[in-house]
Structures are given as structure tokens and as C-alpha cells.
Amino acid sequence: MNRTARRKKLFEIVVEEIKVLIQADGLVPGDKLPTERDLIEILNVSRTSLREALIVLQNSGYLNIIQGKGIFLNKDLRSEPLKDDLDDEKYLGYLHEARIIIECQLAKLAAERATSGDIKRLKEDLKRMENPRLSLKERIQADYDFHYGISDSAKNPILNEMLKQINEELYEARSITLSFPKGREKAITAHRRIYEAINQNDKTGAEKEMRRHIDEVYMAQKQIHVLKQQEKEEN
Structure with missing residues (x-):
């Protein structure tokens, strides 16, 4: 099945619309985007859907949102991966391979290079994840922060950028x-x-536990894919 045939959630559509807006305006890294209020009017979406999309774009490295200053483009969008040419099952496999190669190595390097400050940050992110009072968005953010904390602890900016490339898909x-x-x-x-x-x-x-975690996420993604296929066939 082609990925474009999948019914997208609203925030996913907003993500794509923001990317189109950025490309249409010819924005380059460092340029400022319209305010949240203006984007809501331009895209005709709710504040909730817009903020979900902005979180995705920020966590994937495309945007830099600075409180009190605005939303800034952080990465050039003129070269996008052609993932829509791949079917869902193959794409999940490729994503899994990429995570194994990148994140297992990041965990291994983090175990070798993490400073006391890095360890403290990871512990704080883990405590946030364990907090039962967090909203779903806050849990997801804590999860992202933990993985980026590992990446920062590895002290390899190139691997850090590679992680950003795949994180949007997660x-x-x-x-x-x-x-x-x-x-x-x-x-x-x-x-x-x-x-x-x-x-x-x-x-x-660290490498072993990261591999186990990535494998578990991959199995969950495959199960989600199967359920979506069944739902589509039933409809």
C-alpha cells in the first residue's frame, strides 16, 4: 500500500501544510514564521492541531520555537526524502534499521562520554516520564527529551542531526x-x-537495552499497521 493512501490525522495534515507554506514563501534557516495566531487564520485550523504540528516540527529539527520571540525555521526544506514512494511495511523496516544504526551507537557513546550534568538531565527526563499526572503531550515530550539527552551525551553533532531526521516519524x-x-x-x-x-x-x-527498546517499538508499529490494514479492508 502506498503511504499516501493512508488517512492522515489532522495534525499530520497541518505539518505538511506548514511545510508547503515555508517552501512557498521561500524561507531559509533563521527566517521567522508567522505567529501562532496568524498561522491559525492562514491554515484555518484549531490552536490544538497547530500546536501538535509545531511540536512535531520542532522535535524533528525543522523549527526552533523561542518563548516570547517566535517561531523560526531551523532546517532547509528544499530537500525532502521521498518516503511516499515506499509502502508502509517497507518504510517501517527502513525506519527500524535506521534507529538501530543511529540510536544504539548513540547510547553506547553516551555510556562512554556522558558527564555528570548529562546524567542529571537524563534522570530528570526519566522522572518526568514516570509522573502519572502528565498529559499525553507532556509524556511524548519527555520521551523525546530523553532520547535527545542521550544524543547530546554522545557528543557527536552529526549523529544528533541524523536522529532529528528520523524522529518526526516516531x-x-x-x-x-x-x-x-x-x-x-x-x-x-x-x-x-x-x-x-x-x-x-x-x-x-546501553547498546543492548536501546536495541531491545527499539525492537519493542517496531513490533508495536507493525501491529498498528496490521490493525489499520484490517480496518481499511472492513470499510
């Missing part, structure tokens, strides 16, 4: 996983194991 998987109590607890356990390995400078353990 929003839906994180959203579904963290929506349910069992999925949330499983994610917290996985992140706790990764944190402990990094904290103990256990390079092999």
Missing part, C-alpha cells in the same frame, strides 16, 4: 504507546534500563 508510535497504561509502563521500564546502563558507563548494556 510521533504516532510514541502517541499510541504512551496512551495506554501497559504501553507507558513498558516504555518507562525500557528507558530506566537504558539510563542505568549509561549511568554505570556500561557501553555494551
